[in-house]
Amino acid sequence: MGRRKRLVSSSSSNPQQNNNRQPQQNNNPQQQSPDPPIAPPKWGFIFKLSLFSIPYFYLIFFRFSIDSELRRSIIINAGLSLAGFFVTVRMIPVVSKLLLKRGIYGYDINKKGTPSGKVKVPESLGIVVVTVFSVVVILSQSSNFTANSNRHAVYDTALECISFMTFLGFVDDVLDIPWRVKLVVPSIAALPLLMSYAGHTTIVIPKPLVPHIGIEILDLGWIYKLYMWLLAIFCTNSINIHAGLNGLEVGQTVVITYAILIHNIMQIGALTDPEYKLPHVFSIHLVQPLLATSLALFSYNWYPASVFVGDTYTFFAGMTMAVAGISGHFSETLLIFFLPQVLNFLLSLPQLSGYIPCPRHRLPRFDDQTGLLTGTNDGTLVNFFLRNLGPKSEKSLCIYLLVFQGIACGFGFLLRHFLAGWYK
Amino acid sequence: MGTRKRLVSSSTSEPSSSSNPQQTTQPNNPQQQQQSPDPPIAPPKWGFLLKLSLFSIPYFYLIYFHFSIDSELRRSIIINAGLSLAGFFVTVRMIPVASRYVLKRNLFGYDINKKGTLQGNVKVPESLGIVVGIVFLVVAILFQYFNFTADSNWLVEYNAALACICFMTLLGFVDDVLDVPWRVKLVLPSIAALPLLMAYAGHTTIVIPKPLVPHIGIEILDLGWIYKLYMGLLAVFCTNSINIHAGLNGLEVGQTVVITYAILIHNIMQIGASTDPEYKLAHAFSIYLVQPLLATSLALLSYNWYPSSVFVGDTYTYFAGMTMAVVGILGHFSETLLIFFLPQVLNFLLSLPQLSGYIPCPRHRLPRFDPQTGLLTGTNDGTLVNFFLRNLGPKSEKSLCIYLLIFQGIACCFCFLLRYLLAGWYK
Numbered sequence: 001m002g003r004r005k006r007l008v009s010s011s012s013s014n015p016q017q018n019n020n021r022q023p024q025q026n027n028n029p030q031q032q033s034p035d036p037p038i039a040p041p042k043w044g045f046i047f048k049l050s051l052f053s054i055p056y057f058y059l060i061f062f063r064f065s066i067d068s069e070l071r072r073s074i075i076i077n078a079g080l081s082l083a084g085f086f087v088t089v090r091m092i093p094v095v096s097k098l099l100l101k102r103g104i105y106g107y108d109i110n111k112k113g114t115p116s117g118k119v120k121v122p123e124s125l126g127i128v129v130v131t132v133f134s135v136v137v138i139l140s141q142s143s144n145f146t147a148n149s150n151r152h153a154v155y156d157t158a159l160e161c162i163s164f165m166t167f168l169g170f171v172d173d174v175l176d177i178p179w180r181v182k183l184v185v186p187s188i189a190a191l192p193l194l195m196s197y198a199g200h201t202t203i204v205i206p207k208p209l210v211p212h213i214g215i216e217i218l219d220l221g222w223i224y225k226l227y228m229w230l231l232a233i234f235c236t237n238s239i240n241i242h243a244g245l246n247g248l249e250v251g252q253t254v255v256i257t258y259a260i261l262i263h264n265i266m267q268i269g270a271l272t273d274p275e276y277k278l279p280h281v282f283s284i285h286l287v288q289p290l291l292a293t294s295l296a297l298f299s300y301n302w303y304p305a306s307v308f309v310g311d312t313y314t315f316f317a318g319m320t321m322a323v324a325g326i327s328g329h330f331s332e333t334l335l336i337f338f339l340p341q342v343l344n345f346l347l348s349l350p351q352l353s354g355y356i357p358c359p360r361h362r363l364p365r366f367d368d369q370t371g372l373l374t375g376t377n378d379g380t381l382v383n384f385f386l387r388n389l390g391p392k393s394e395k396s397l398c399i400y401l402l403v404f405q406g407i408a409c410g411f412g413f414l415l416r417h418f419l420a421g422w423y424k
Numbered sequence: 425m426g427t428r429k430r431l432v433s434s435s436t437s438e439p440s441s442s443s444n445p446q447q448t449t450q451p452n453n454p455q456q457q458q459q460s461p462d463p464p465i466a467p468p469k470w471g472f473l474l475k476l477s478l479f480s481i482p483y484f485y486l487i488y489f490h491f492s493i494d495s496e497l498r499r500s501i502i503i504n505a506g507l508s509l510a511g512f513f514v515t516v517r518m519i520p521v522a523s524r525y526v527l528k529r530n531l532f533g534y535d536i537n538k539k540g541t542l543q544g545n546v547k548v549p550e551s552l553g554i555v556v557g558i559v560f561l562v563v564a565i566l567f568q569y570f571n572f573t574a575d576s577n578w579l580v581e582y583n584a585a586l587a588c589i590c591f592m593t594l595l596g597f598v599d600d601v602l603d604v605p606w607r608v609k610l611v612l613p614s615i616a617a618l619p620l621l622m623a624y625a626g627h628t629t630i631v632i633p634k635p636l637v638p639h640i641g642i643e644i645l646d647l648g649w650i651y652k653l654y655m656g657l658l659a660v661f662c663t664n665s666i667n668i669h670a671g672l673n674g675l676e677v678g679q680t681v682v683i684t685y686a687i688l689i690h691n692i693m694q695i696g697a698s699t700d701p702e703y704k705l706a707h708a709f710s711i712y713l714v715q716p717l718l719a720t721s722l723a724l725l726s727y728n729w730y731p732s733s734v735f736v737g738d739t740y741t742y743f744a745g746m747t748m749a750v751v752g753i754l755g756h757f758s759e760t761l762l763i764f765f766l767p768q769v770l771n772f773l774l775s776l777p778q779l780s781g782y783i784p785c786p787r788h789r790l791p792r793f794d795p796q797t798g799l800l801t802g803t804n805d806g807t808l809v810n811f812f813l814r815n816l817g818p819k820s821e822k823s824l825c826i827y828l829l830i831f832q833g834i835a836c837c838f839c840f841l842l843r844y845l846l847a848g849w850y851k
Contacts, residue, residue, distance in 0.1 A: 098602040103530065127598050134591055138618045156583035156619050163590040164561055167597065171554055174601055175525040185558070191565050192583065 035272075038096050038122065039306040041089055041299035049254070056261060064269025070128075070281055077140045077285050079244045084136040088128055088296035096122040096307055104174065106308060109361065110245065112396050115302060124173040125300070130166040133316075134159060136289040143394070157196040158323045162316060164189040165236060169315030183233070189319070190232035193326055194225050201225065210231030224238065224239025228326050231335070235325075236318035238341035241348055242313065242409060244363045245398045246305035246380055250298045252405050253317040254335045259409035260324060263333060271306040278305030290320050303395040336412035340405050344381040350377050357366035366394075375396060465523050465549065465733040468516055468726035476681075476722065479830065483688060490635060491696025497708055504712050506566055508719035509562040515723035517556055523549040531601070533735060536788065537672065540795030548732060550710040551600040553740025556720045557593040560568050560743070563716040563765055578709060584623030585713060585750045589743065592616040592663065596742030609667075609738075613746065616658035620750055621652050628652065630759070635846070655753050658762070662752075662778050663745030664766035667738060671790045671809055672825045677721050680744045683764050686836035687751065690760060705758075710755035711712055727822050730822040758817075761841035767832050771808040778806050795822075800824060824848040 060071060093154025099105065099122040109154050111117040141155045168185050171177065201215050201224035210216055220227070243249045264280040264287070271277055274297070294317065300307045324336035351358040362378035372393055385400060386392060392400070462465055487498060526532065526549040536546040564586055568579070595612045598604065604612075628651035646656070658677050672678045691707040692713070699702055721744065725732045752761035762769070778785040789805035790815050799820055802813030812827060813819060819827070 093661075095602070099603075100601070102601055131595070131598075135615055138622075141620065142622050153580040153583050154581070156587040156623060159587040160583055160590050160620060163587065163594050167590065167594040168558070169599075173529070174597075175522070175529055177525065185562075188562050188565060191569060192586070195569055196579065196583065255679060271567065299575070380687070 006179060018168055033039070038093055038300065039304075041092075041296075041300055043299065046295060046299045049298075049397055052258060056258075056265070058115065059262065059265045059269070064265065066265075066268055067274075069275065071267065073281065074284055074288075076143055077288050079137075079141075080136045081288040084132045084289055085292040086294045088132045089299060091132070092127050092297065092300055092307060095125065095128050101123060108246070108305065109363060110373065111304075111368075112366060115370075117368075121305060123308045123309050124170060124312045125297060125307040126166070126173075126316055127170055129297050129309075129313055130162070131314045132296075133289045133320075134163065135295045136284065136293075140285055140289070143184070153196055154282060154327055154369045155311030157192045158320075158327065161189055162319050163191050163230075165319035166312055166316040172315075173310040173312050177286050178187045182237070186233050186236050186315070186319075187229065190229055190322070191289055193232065193323055194229055197228065212393055226334075228331065230333055230415040232319065232322040234336075234345070235322035235338065235341075238316045238338065238345050240311060240314040240354075242341050242344040242381060243417075244361075244380075245394050247298065247301050248302040248382075248398050249296050249309050249314050249407045250301050250403060251398060251402045252340070253294050253321070254291065254323060255402055255405040255409060257294065258327050259288050259337050259406075259412065260321065260330075260334070261291065263330060263413070265329070266327065278326040282328070283324040283330070286320060286324045287329075290317065290324075298328070300331065303398060306338070317369050333412055333416065337409045339408035339411070340381060340401070347379040347381060348382060349379070367391070436682075439569050460701075461642075463691075463841065465520055465727065466731075468519075469729055470726070472729055473722060473726050476725075479685060481805070483685075486689065486692045491692065493692075493695055494704070497704065500708065501573055501711055501715075503570060504715050507563050507567050507570075508715040511559045511716055512719040512723045514579050515559045515720045516726060516818070518555050519552055519557070519734060521723065522552060522555045527549060535673070535732065536790060537793045537800065538795075539793060541798070543731060548735050550735045551597065551737030552724060553593070553600075553728070553737045553743055554597055554733040556724050557589075557597075557743045558737075558738055559723075560716050560720050561590060561593075563720075564600050564713065565588075567712060567716075573777075578705060581709065581754050582622055585621045585754060588616050588621045589747050589748055591619075592746040593739060593743040596737070596739040599742070600737040602738050608665065613660045613663040613742070614644035614656050616746060617656050617749070620659070620753060621655055624652070624655065628695065648768065648822075655758070657747040658753065658758055659746060661772075662749035662761075662765065663742045663767075665772050666745045667741040668779075669768050670741065671788075671807075671827070672821050673732040674725060674728050675825050675828060676741050676744075677725040677728050677735050678825060679767070680748075680827045681718060681725060682829055682832040682836065683748060684721065684762050684786060686715050686833075686839070687714050687748070689762070690757065690840070693754065694757070698730050706755045707757075708753040710757070713747060713751050717744065730825060748759070760839060760843070763842065765807060766838070767828070774806040774808060774811060776806070794818075807840040814826075 015314075019334065060066065060074065066074075100120060101311055105120045108117060108119070108121055124313055128133045130410050137155065141188055165186060167184075168189065172182060202219045203224070219241060239252065242252065261284060264284045265282045268277050271280075288372075297309060297313065301309055321334065322331075325331040348362075350356045351362065356379070357377070362376070362380050362383070364373040366373055366377050370391070372391040373384040373386060374391045377383070382397070385397060385404075391402070446728075484545060484565070484808075487493065487501065493501075499606045500522055527547060531550045533550055535546070535552050536544075541821045568582060575714055590614060595616060599609060600613075629646045630650050630651070666676055666679065669679065686796060693712045694707045698707075724734075725737060726741065728736055748761065749758075752758040756842075777783045777791065783806070789803070789807050789810070791800040791802050792811055797818070799818040800813060801818045802810040804810070809824070810827065812831075816827065
C-alpha cells in the first residue's frame with residue numbers, strides 16, 4: 001500500500017558520499033565527486049500555467065465588487081505567495097544537494113532501462129515547500145491582523161495541523177513508517193482542527209430532495225465533526241495513493257487549488273453576509289501560498305522530473321486543502337473537486353483491504369523499447385486509464401489525468417449551478 | 425559550533441546496512457551486513473528512573489497540601505499529569521521501535537567519548553527526539569480536547585504555542601537529516617517563534633526590582649516592541665544554548681529535566697501564592713505544556729543516560745528549547761526562566777570567542793577521551809564542560825555529567841533564593 005512514488009527504494013542507495021567527514025571505511029568509489037546539479041526549472045511550462053491567473057484576477061478585480069479591505073488582504077497574501085514562489089524555486093536546488101548527500105533519493109522506476117533510469121533523483125522536496133509556505137502564512141497573518149486574537153486561533157490551528165502532518169510525512173519519508181501508523185497519526189493531527197471548529201454542523205438539503213426528506217436544514221452535530229475528521233484523513237492519504245507519474249501529485253494539487261480559489265472568490269462575491277465571507281477569505285490565505293509554492297515545485301517535478309516530492313509533500317498538500325475546506329465551510333464542494341481521488345480510492349479498496357493481494361508498487365509497466373506505459377491489473381486510476389486508452393507515454397498520461405481532474409472540478413461548479421438553491 | 429553530540433559522523437558509516445533486497449539497479453555496494461538484523465538497543469534504565477521519580481513527592485505535596493489550589497484547576501493539572509504519565513510509557517515503548525527504523529536509514533553515530541574502547545564501535549541511533557516530539561504533541565493535542573472549551577481565550581495561546589513547537593520540531597528533524605549550515609540554524613527558531621509573537625497579547629512591561637526603583641525613578645517600564653524582540657531572541661537563545669551545552673551522555677536531556685522540574689515548582693508556587701485568576705491561568709498553562717515535556721524527556725533519559733543507547737539529535741534540543749521558551753513567554757516568567765538557564769548562559773559566554781570566530785573554532789569542542797583510563801580531560805575550548813574539567817581535573821563521563829547537572833540544579837535554587845530575597849519582585 002502507499003506507493004513509494006516510483007521509488008525503487010531510497011534506503012538502498014549507496015551511502016552518503018559526503019566529503020567532509022573523517023575518512024571511515026568507505027567503499028563507494030565516488031567519494032569526492034560532486035553530484036551533478038539538478039536540471040533547471042521549466043520556466044516555459046510555468047509561464048503557460050500562469051496564464052490561468054488572468055481569469056482569477058479578473059474575478060477579483062472586475063467581476064465582483066469585493067470589499068476593498070478584503071481585496072487588499074487577498075492581494076497582500078498573493079504578493080507574499082509570489083515571493084514564496086521565487087524563494088522556493090531558488091531553494092529547491094540547494095536543498096536537493098543536501099538531500100542527495102544524505103542519501104535521500106530514488107531512481108525513476110518509469111524510466112528503468114533508459115539512461116535517465118540511472119539518475120539519482122532527490123526525494124522529499126516537500127520540506128522546502130512546507131517551510132516557505134509556513135513562513136508566508138505566518139507573515140501574511142501578521143500583516144493582516146492586529147492582535148485580534150480570535151482570528152489568530154484559526155491560523156495557528158491550521159499551522160499546527162499542517163506542520164504536524166508534514167513532520168509525520170517527513171519522518172515517513174526518512175524512516176518509512178508502517179502504514180498503520182500512517183493512518184492513526186493523521187487522525188490525531190487533525191484533532192486541533194475539530195476542536196477549534198466553531199461553525200455550524202448543519203447541512204443544507206439540496207432543493208430537489210427537500211420534498212422527500214421534509215426538512216431544509218439538517219443538524220448533524222457530532223456526526224458532522226466525525227465527517228470532518230474522516231475528510232482530513234482521507235485528503236492526506238488520497239493524494240498519496242493517486243501518484244506514481246512525474247508531476248501527478250503536484251499537478252493534481254495545482255488543479256484543485258486553482259478550483260478552490262475560484263470557488264472562494266465566487267462565494268465572496270456572491271454572499272452578502274460578512275460572517276460567511278470570512279471563512280472563504282481564510283481559505284484563500286491558506287490556498288494562495290499552497291498554489292504558489294506548489295507551482296515552484298511543479299517546475300522541477302513536471303516530466304521529466306528532476307526532483308521527487310515525497311510523502312512530505314502529499315501529506316502537506318492534502319492536509320492544507322482539508323483544513324481550508326473545513327475551516328472555509330466548503331468541505332462538500334472540496335469532496336467533489338476530489339472526485340478522481342475518490343474514484344482512485346474506491347478502485348484501490350480491494351487491494352488496500354487485502355481482499356486481493358497488494359504488491360509493493362501498483363505502478364504501470366514501463367517498456368523501455370517503446371517508452372510507453374502499459375496498464376497492469378492493479379486497481380488504480382492510472383492503470384484504469386491505461387487499460388482503457390491503451391499504452392501511453394508518461395507525460396501524456398499525466399496530462400490526461402490532470403485534464404480529468406480539471407473536468408471533475410468543472411463538474412463541481414456545474415453541479416452547484418444546477419442545484420441553485422444549494423448555496424450556503 | 426554546535427557539537428554534534430559526540431557524533432563522529434552519522435554518515436561515514438559503513439555502507440547502508442539497510443536490508444531491502446529490492447534495489448534492482450544498485451551500483452556496486454558491498455553491503456556486507458545486508459540481511460543481518462541490527463542488535464536491539466539496551467533496555468531502559470528503570471532503577472535510575474525510580475530514583476529520579478522520588479522528586480515527584482515534593483511536587484505533589486505542593487499541589488495537594490501546601491497550597492489550597494482551586495479544585496477545578498487542580499483537576500486539570502492532575503488530568504494533564506495522567507496524560508503525561510501515559511505519554512511517558514508510550515515513549516519508553518516506542519524508542520526501541522523507532523531506533524530500528526532510524527538505524528536502518530543510517531541515522532546513527534559513534535560515541536566519540538568511547539572511541540578506542542569496545543563501545544566506541546557500536547552504532548548509536550540518532551534523532552530519537554522525533555519520538556519525544558510526536559508523543560508530546562499527541563498528548564498536548566489530546567489534553568486540549570479534554571480541557572478547553574471551544575471559545576476560551578487560552579485556546580488561542582495554546583494553539584499558538586503548539587504551532588511554534590510543531591514547526592520547530594519539524595525544522596529540528598530537517599536539520600538532523602540534512603545538516604543545515606549554522607547560519608540557518610540561528611534564523612530558524614526566530615521564524616518558528618513568529619506565531620507566538622503575534623498571539624502574545626500580554627503586557628510588554630517589566631517590573632523594576634524594588635532596590636533599583638529609587639535610581640531609575642519608575643516602577644514599571646513599558647518596553648513595547650523591544651519586549652517582542654526580546655521574546656524572539658529568547659526563543660533563538662533557548663533552542664541553541666541547549667544545543668551547544670552538550671556532548672556528554674545524558675547532558676542535553678538531563679539539563680532539560682532539571683530545568684523543567686524547576687519550572688513546575690515555580691509554577692505551582694506562583695499559583696499558590698497569587699490571587700489573580702488570570703495570573704494563575706498563565707502558570708497553569710505553563711504546567712500543561714511542561715508536564716508532558718518532563719514526562720517524555722524522562723522516558724528519553726532512561727535510554728540516553730550513561731551509557732547512551734540512543735542519541736537525541738538536534739530534533740530534541742530544538743524541541744525542548746522552544747517549548748521552554750514558549751512557556752516562559754506565555755506564562756510571563758521569562759526572566760525567571762533565564763536565571764534557570766544560568767549554566768547555558770555561562771556556556772554561551774564562554775563559547776563566544778570561538779563562535780564569533782575570534783579564536784579558531786574546531787568542528788568538535790569536546791574534551792579529550794583517554795581509552796586507557798576511561799577519563800575525560802579538558803581541552804582549551806570555551807565550553808562549560810571543558811571549564812569544569814580544567815578545574816576539577818580529569819573525570820569519567822558519568823560523574824562529570826552529574827556534576828554539571830547538580831550545577832544546573834544549584835542555578836535553579838539560586839534563582840528561587842533570588843526571588844525570595846527581592847521579595848517585592850513578584851509579578
